Amino acid sequence: MKLGNRIKELRESQGLLQRQLSAQLEIDTPMFSKIERGERRAKREQVLKIAELLKADEKELLALWLGDQIMEIVTDEEQALQALKMATNDIKENNKNKDSE
Amino acid sequence: MKLGNRIKELRESQGLLQRQLSAQLEIDTPMFSKIERGERRAKREQVLKIAELLKADEKELLALWLGDQIMEIVTDEEQALQALKMATNDIKENNKNKDSE
């Protein structure tokens, strides 16, 4: 998973330990370890907190977090690309109308 | 939601009642009504069953079902398009490697 990898990357580049971040997140170390390896999914608010703690771009991490969730839904599905295209068009359509209203 | 609308369309065009389909699906009518209106999400196996009962294209309905789920995740998210693009690229990448292995 993309988010976990990015978190690990950021964490290690700053010489931080899982123990330190998990304390700030108020979860235990095993839980943080699992999030980092993608065995468990972080909650939205945890992503925001992590971005803050790692001085990372909140939007970048949220995008990775969303991307991972989408992947969970579509992987192994034959119709994945079709579904993604549908959703993409919907969103784009929405964004258009958003301006004019 | 796309799936519910399509189901309703197919059902009505065949003159079928919610009662009849819900019986086949072994859920009650209110539940079916909710699925049709997108108030509740169908389970994967229910989608397959519905496709069968309505003589519809299984793949089409699955694509709609997946698309709805993706929409649930990304709507109201600023990073929606970015996340969708990520996932799309991932899937495409996967499909490439699939052949060569």
Add this chain to the structure above:
DNA sequence: TTACATTGGACAAAATTTGACAAGTCAAAA
């Protein structure tokens, strides 16, 4: 009205997710 199709809401059962805890691996320091 009456009868039937569909919808809305409250609640329970079932399933999934989240987290804690205990025990494990692994690497480096002592």
Add this chain to the structure above:
DNA sequence: TTTTGACTTGTCAAATTTTGTCCAATGTAA
């Protein structure tokens, strides 16, 4: 080679979410 510290694995319970049922309401056509 023992010890220490970081991280991982597995299991279980608590919490949350999902799925479904039931009853009542609404709508609609005869």
